[in-house]
Amino acid sequence: MTQAVEPKTGLHIFVNRRKFDAGDGVQEEMTGGQIADLVQVPRDNAVVRRDTGPEKTEIGIDEVIRVKNGEHFLVTRRVVEGGHGPGAD
Numbered sequence: 001m002t003q004a005v006e007p008k009t010g011l012h013i014f015v016n017r018r019k020f021d022a023g024d025g026v027q028e029e030m031t032g033g034q035i036a037d038l039v040q041v042p043r044d045n046a047v048v049r050r051d052t053g054p055e056k057t058e059i060g061i062d063e064v065i066r067v068k069n070g071e072h073f074l075v076t077r078r079v080v081e082g083g084h085g086p087g088a089d
Contacts, residue, residue, distance in 0.1 A: 013073060014072045016073075016074060025038065031065075032059035032060050041077055045078050047075070047077070047078050048060075049076075
């Protein structure tokens, strides 16, 4: 009887429904910023959330999390309201 054991190199996650693996930079521990980088969303404008399970918990840009194989994440852009700032005349 053979046991199907997935090698460490088989680690993959889904970000915005796209699959990423070790060749793309997926590691066992990642920051929210590294996850945002996978889908080219600028870190200063990114909102990263786990998209697995009932709770969609937000992950900080500098927060380090342990990635589970096959886990899903959602990366969106923070809404920025336009307007006139000081000295914009």
